[in-house]
Amino acid sequence: MNAPTKLAAPAIPFAVPTSRWDDDVAAKLGAAELLLYRSNLLGSDLTVTNFGGGNTSAKITETDPLSGAEVEVLWVKGSGGDIGSMKLDGFATLYQDKLLSLETHYDGPEDDDKMVGYLPHCTFNLNGRAASIDTPLHSLLPFAHVDHVHPDAIIALAASSGGEEATKAIWGGKIGWLPWKRPGYTLGVQLRDHVKANPGVEGVMLAGHGIICWADSAKACYEHTVRLIADAATYLNARLEARPAFGGQRVAPNPDRAAIAAGLMPRLRGLMTGARRKVGHYSDDAEALEFVGSVEFKRLAALGTSCPDHFLRTKIAPLTLDPARLEDESYLAAQIADYRELYAAYYERCRRANSPAMRDPNPVVVLVPGVGRITFAGDKTTARLAGEFYGNAINVMRGAEAIGDYIALDEQEAFDIEYWLLEEAKLQRMPAPRPLVGRIALVTGGAGGIGAATAARLLRDGACVLLADRDGAAVEEVRAGFSKQFSPDVVRAAVCDVTDEAEVQAAFDACAREFGGLDILVANAGIASSAPLEETTIALWKKNYDVLAEGYFLTSRSAWPLLKRMKEQGGTSVVFIGSKNAVAAATNASAYASAKAAANHLARCLALEGAPSGIRVNVVNPDAVIRGSKIWDGEWRQERAGAHGIDAGQELEDHYRQRSMLKRDVLPEDIAEAVYFLASDASAKSTGNMINVDAGNAQAFTR
Ligand SMILES: NC(=O)c1ccc[n+]([C@@H]2O[C@H](COP(=O)([O-])OP(=O)(O)OC[C@H]3O[C@@H](n4cnc5c(N)ncnc54)[C@H](O)[C@@H]3O)[C@@H](O)[C@H]2O)c1
Numbered sequence: 001m002n003a004p005t006k007l008a009a010p011a012i013p014f015a016v017p018t019s020r021w022d023d024d025v026a027a028k029l030g031a032a033e034l035l036l037y038r039s040n041l042l043g044s045d046l047t048v049t050n051f052g053g054g055n056t057s058a059k060i061t062e063t064d065p066l067s068g069a070e071v072e073v074l075w076v077k078g079s080g081g082d083i084g085s086m087k088l089d090g091f092a093t094l095y096q097d098k099l100l101s102l103e104t105h106y107d108g109p110e111d112d113d114k115m116v117g118y119l120p121h122c123t124f125n126l127n128g129r130a131a132s133i134d135t136p137l138h139s140l141l142p143f144a145h146v147d148h149v150h151p152d153a154i155i156a157l158a159a160s161s162g163g164e165e166a167t168k169a170i171w172g173g174k175i176g177w178l179p180w181k182r183p184g185y186t187l188g189v190q191l192r193d194h195v196k197a198n199p200g201v202e203g204v205m206l207a208g209h210g211i212i213c214w215a216d217s218a219k220a221c222y223e224h225t226v227r228l229i230a231d232a233a234t235y236l237n238a239r240l241e242a243r244p245a246f247g248g249q250r251v252a253p254n255p256d257r258a259a260i261a262a263g264l265m266p267r268l269r270g271l272m273t274g275a276r277r278k279v280g281h282y283s284d285d286a287e288a289l290e291f292v293g294s295v296e297f298k299r300l301a302a303l304g305t306s307c308p309d310h311f312l313r314t315k316i317a318p319l320t321l322d323p324a325r326l327e328d329e330s331y332l333a334a335q336i337a338d339y340r341e342l343y344a345a346y347y348e349r350c351r352r353a354n355s356p357a358m359r360d361p362n363p364v365v366v367l368v369p370g371v372g373r374i375t376f377a378g379d380k381t382t383a384r385l386a387g388e389f390y391g392n393a394i395n396v397m398r399g400a401e402a403i404g405d406y407i408a409l410d411e412q413e414a415f416d417i418e419y420w421l422l423e424e425a426k427l428q429r430m431p432a433p434r435p436l437v438g439r440i441a442l443v444t445g446g447a448g449g450i451g452a453a454t455a456a457r458l459l460r461d462g463a464c465v466l467l468a469d470r471d472g473a474a475v476e477e478v479r480a481g482f483s484k485q486f487s488p489d490v491v492r493a494a495v496c497d498v499t500d501e502a503e504v505q506a507a508f509d510a511c512a513r514e515f516g517g518l519d520i521l522v523a524n525a526g527i528a529s530s531a532p533l534e535e536t537t538i539a540l541w542k543k544n545y546d547v548l549a550e551g552y553f554l555t556s557r558s559a560w561p562l563l564k565r566m567k568e569q570g571g572t573s574v575v576f577i578g579s580k581n582a583v584a585a586a587t588n589a590s591a592y593a594s595a596k597a598a599a600n601h602l603a604r605c606l607a608l609e610g611a612p613s614g615i616r617v618n619v620v621n622p623d624a625v626i627r628g629s630k631i632w633d634g635e636w637r638q639e640r641a642g643a644h645g646i647d648a649g650q651e652l653e654d655h656y657r658q659r660s661m662l663k664r665d666v667l668p669e670d671i672a673e674a675v676y677f678l679a680s681d682a683s684a685k686s687t688g689n690m691i692n693v694d695a696g697n698a699q700a701f702t703r
């Protein structure tokens, strides 16, 4: 590594939030809606609370549905969801008097898990939303409105050796301080006792965790929370201005970092063997680059994250790699193996008699100086969120180090949260993932009829898809549609002409960088042409062979190194979209049909060559997919109608339907279904095959 250069770039400051409360909006809202409004305001402002973090409550007088009596009900954010996007149904509602009476069942910290089991008995109005483990923090405090959040600036104080002193310096005695305690009934009791012992206190810092504060009205509570965060951010920013973050810069951002990430991610993904395939997420945002390139990087990364919210997503510590050794295959393999061993050792050291079995020991966060932050998880959204949470952890370390030493969470405490039986029960209740979750597909011609239908089919079962097409506007439109229909996380588009070697390579590089590798290639980009032999120009001949033969060759060749990496995980699949005409001779389409035949034979050759690497290669032969296909919008339609001596309108569809043995239309979705079968593990034992999807055409029977 380079010698420290200690560039004095100023540290990235904390955002200072301001109130976004609107009295006109609030004036129209009832008590529960005001709580929702306040929660959404807090949660949708990422300077206030990170995704999914925090909870809010209000104690509201309601009419008991059974007795008709007025009762006090605790509305508190329930289990799951996040306060930024939640609706009213995200709140658990519980009888406050019953919640308070629970204390008769409590004998001390050992009872925390037991106390969770009593919460459903306090449910008001048959509300199905489960109460979260944070509920006692709200019920035991004697205040009408309570907020609990974990913004970076607050955790920075909570996770620093200088945090308690800074808390005093910022707020005098108005904000209390409690040592680390994992959320639950005991923490609720400690909070209540602290408030009793310190009358007038307006909130309490929870070491290693966040803050809890309160007020008499929804507006006052919201503005109090925002002000406390702003106070913390302003205080930290004043200290960060004085010196560069993390001891200054040691490794400058590498201008080639995106290409380095694209090369590295599929190799890491291939090494992360285990029950499920991973999807990757790369970021070179300012926070990540500042941290990984800093003097203090290695020391701080090894300490691990602090807030439970963070490490549940990121694992306690990241894997750090030496940028000078990335090309060394054995180095990477050893790094992953070591990480897994260290994780297993951590599990063995900390496990309790009734701990759930060890979970996936692969790293989630991988950090590379000069390159940035790469995260891996079972699906794309989880990988992205893990990265963002590590970004929060970086901010916390930056702030914490500005006022003292950053303090990571004690290993046993971290373990007890990670392997909490309640957490395990939640995991066990989750439905099994859809069959293609964790798979990454690239579909060429993804903007076209068959390509888009295929992409949709793969997306529907959980795959991530990169759409590659030479038509930039069309492919962007399809991407935008899928992004709404599925999620912006799982779909990307690349403008790529499959006859251009460099563009093809760039599309696969983009796939590697955006998702981490490749499991499924659908070679589909195509054209069609029709001309009698004597009128077939060399240009027309070449065009067909360029797109259909060479295009399939180039895409397969660029896919190959990515596909080969996944042998240990069960292998990969290439699907060529062939044609009936690849098998059955066609009149007046010799260039097209013979080029399609060349591609189909290429598929067989690749099936042979790919088998030792776990790569399966199969073909789907469509015929007469008229609806949705752009090929059939153009000249091909006129030419084919001409060749059959019929008109190019409805008659043409009728003609093809009648020509089929089953007398049915073939739709893009029908082709997509066959591709799906060949792409998925349902066909794990098939390679070198062809499936005709043509409503029956005896001429095209394979023999
Ligand atoms: N529609 C049919 O009846 C039928 C029958 C047999 C085979 N096929 C084959 O199915 C595949 C898809 O056809 P479709 O019906 O969806 O047609 P389509 O025209 O709707 O889609 C083809 C897509 O490929 C793209 N494309 C064309 N040349 C490209 C290139 N050089 N680089 C990148 N992208 C390119 C186009 O922009 C278009 O988005 C083709 O290979 C075609 O030969 C179709």
Ligand SMILES: [Zn+2]
Pocket (backbone or CB within 6 Å): 054, 148, 149, 150, 183, 209, 210
């Ligand atoms: Zn919390």
